[in-house]
Amino acid sequence: MVRGLYTAWTGMANEQKRLDIISNNLANAATVGYKQDNVTTQSFDDVLTIKIKDASELYHERPIGKMNLGVKLGEVYTNFEQGSLRETGNTFDIALEGKGFFQVAVANNNGNEQIFYTRDGSFTMTHEGNIVDMNGNRLIGEGGNISVPVDASDIVIDRDGSVYADGVLVDKILITDFEDYNYLKKYGENMYSMVEGGTQIPAEASVHQGFTEQSNVNVVSEMVNMIAITRAYEANQKVIQTVDSTLDQAVNSVGKV
Structure with a gap:
């Protein structure tokens, strides 16, 4: 009993x-x-x-x-299945269709930055021209932190992640995928860090400007x-x-x- x-x-x-x-x-x-x-x-x-x-x-x-x-x-x-895409019309809202993650630089209490991965594409531009998420973490491009001219009147993001300001190529969004998602550790609600043993591979995702990917719940x-x-x-x-x-x-x- x-x-x-x-x-x-x-x-x-x-x-x-x-x-x-x-x-x-x-x-x-x-x-x-x-x-x-x-x-x-x-x-x-x-x-x-x-x-x-x-x-x-x-x-x-x-x-x-x-x-x-x-x-x-x-x-x-x-x-990790794809969530639905919702059109917002906002210039810096970007969604990924297919496998892949954005990279953002997150600063700890000591000011040291660590790279995290996310599917949350709700970005905005600061007064200095940096593209950041809702918590102020900077979006990473092939040249480092992505920054656009603050006086640019037309910002276009191509399907491959290339960022143009008034027709001039500024940077390209760095999109990363992983060989095995079991090596990703959740951080907060929608960010991930790669643990030891993980392997990055080229991403196949395409970028949609003016959209965000919704939860897959x-x-x-x-x-x-x-x-x-x-x-x-x-x-x-x-x-x-x-x-x-x-x-x-x-x-x-x-x-x-």
Whole structure:
């Protein structure tokens, strides 16, 4: 019976983690460039149970079967599928169609910059002419941080990422892809850093000026999953309540006999 309590608890803990991930997906359903997270579930390895110190068996130990200790969380992974493109008409809003990531320079508290990767193309231009994201992180081009003349009246970004100011080529947006996305670590909601062992490859994505890529979260599907998780959580709760009631009977009623 005590094992039943443990098994039900592992189920509740697993469903709680799944619910946390789905809640975060729903909270970022409108976040530009957000990629949906998911989690796999697996059972603990079966263990062999053995009867010991049983007088009816002449105190010989013998196997009596397999026992499973419940469920555990598997791998939390990110779904990198393409999100829909939404037209904004803003000059510095750019979206990627196909595989690839923008590079942005993010400064830490010490002022040192680190390169992160994102699909969030909501950029703007500062008073100095730098192209930055909503947090002020600079967009990286082949020549470094991309900067355009502040007095330019016509900014055009081609499908290959080339940036023109009044017909003059200023820079080309650096777009990067990776051989294996398992080497990307999520940073915040829609940024990623490459961990040791990752390999960069040329990107095949095309650039669309005046568009942004929306989140790839399917709200209806996530709501359905949330309902299923809630029911599974409640089922495990009832198991614990039932086992607790049985233990109460065993201690307070049977023990009196």
